Amino acid sequence: MLDFYCAAARLAIEVDGFAHDSADAVKRDAARSHFLRSQGVATLRVPAKVVLDDMGVAIGRITEVCVERVAKVALNRAVPLHHPADGPPTRDGEER
Numbered sequence: 833m834l835d836f837y838c839a840a841a842r843l844a845i846e847v848d849g850f851a852h853d854s855a856d857a858v859k860r861d862a863a864r865s866h867f868l869r870s871q872g873v874a875t876l877r878v879p880a881k882v883v884l885d886d887m888g889v890a891i892g893r894i895t896e897v898c899v900e901r902v903a904k905v906a907l908n909r910a911v912p913l914h915h916p917a918d919g920p921p922t923r924d925g926e927e928r
Contacts (some may be wrong), residue, residue, distance in 0.1 A: 849880035880888035
């Protein structure tokens with residue numbers, strides 16, 4: 833389960849505490865990040881210590897990454913070659 837997810841940015845946000853320090857946890861985290869990447873979702877890992885020590889810094893970094901990702905996702909959205917509201921596409925050589 834993800835700690836947080838921003839759908840608009842396709843960004844998973846994980847707050848990593850001491851439970852993520854073991855070798856097994858590192859492997860699991862890497863496997864999950866790999867799977868998420870294969871689905872077009874980036875992962876931002878924020879150390880729990882940063883959240884506890886200075887929430888403003890953590891929120892600032894998360895916001896910065898979200899804004900960057902939203903812009904990137906918007907650029908990568910495919911624009912359809914045909915717009916259904918325009919009616920059926922013309923055949924080659926035909927004009928409207």
